[in-house]
């Protein structure tokens with residue numbers, strides 16, 4: 001399979017009303033050629049609705065959708081240069097893997113020899129040639145997922161769309177398959193949009209993530225930027241873990257104030273020695289998390305969650321906890337960041 005000449009995606013002023021309710025509000029988003037972007041957000045925020053409009057399965061009430069610079073909003077899904085992988089894979093049970101993958105090319109009445117060649121290339125790409133003649137019921141969930149991916153890629157789309165592609169796989173397989181998808185996507189240089197509600201999944205595969213809330217994009221940025229400089233309190237709590245406290249930080253302690261402070265658990269440091277910037281703390285809970293543990297630390301001003309590696313302290317142990325870094329929010333918006341001197 002050749003490297004595709006993937007076009008970018010430009011969405012402008014996308015609007016959708018469903019059941020008398022405005023579901024997507026004037027959404028703008030640009031995905032660069034060859035980029036992988038995730039639409040991430042809680043259930044009901046409008047991710048699937050947005051993806052279905054990009055694919056052409058749902059008509060927007062207003063707005064423009066361009067792929068490779070060409071307006072496609074008036075085109076049906078089969079006429080758009082995009083291909084979609086559905087959450088439930090939507091494979092034909094009575095057809096072999098190869099026939100499933102060939103299906104979109106048959107619809108387009110491509111010559112037999114060309115179909116055979118392209119199907120083999122797509123199956124090779126997803127490492128499934130050996131299951132060519134199997135029926136979907138005879139292969140694993142991960143292999144069904146790869147069949148669906150091959151059926152999308154065989155069309156050599158400019159834009160690949162995936163709706164919760166990993167949600168039907170167990171936790172271990174999910175990590176493997178997401179790495180495979182990312183590897184194939186980068187190898188082909190294909191512009192890709194993935195819908196997911198799993199922040200870890202989005203963080204690990206995306207060039208950029210559009211965090212959605214209530215039919216709007218709250219922030220559209222790189223995983224590192226979303227984590228380090230979240231634009232809103234919503235993004236800060238949705239991406240990663242956060243100690244959220246009302247008030248402000250002054251001289252290392254939480255004091256009353258009009259705003260909200262957010263502290264990542266890795267920015268709370270616990271030790272047995274006293275520290276000039278720390279406060280006395282007692283370990284209230286220890287939650288093992290594999291290669292690290294989460295501590296719940298009670299200080300006189302707040303209860304803080306902290307991460308520790310190595311052997312964790314015992315419940316009831318006392319020590320000193322200090323805050324190294326924090327985020328400051330007002331009315332839900334980021335207004336500042338603090339670092340201990």
Ligand SMILES: Nc1ncnc2c1ncn2[C@@H]1O[C@H](COP(=O)(O)OP(=O)(O)OP(=O)(O)O)[C@@H](O)[C@H]1O
Pocket residue numbers: 018019023041042043044045046047048049050197
């Ligand atoms: N056909 C419809 N008629 C009325 N409301 C709808 C319809 N389809 C979706 N909605 C509503 O639109 C909102 C967005 O739905 P959407 O499926 O896009 O969310 P989502 O972010 O993909 O959520 P999930 O992660 O649960 O799939 C929800 O509140 C949903 O109830």
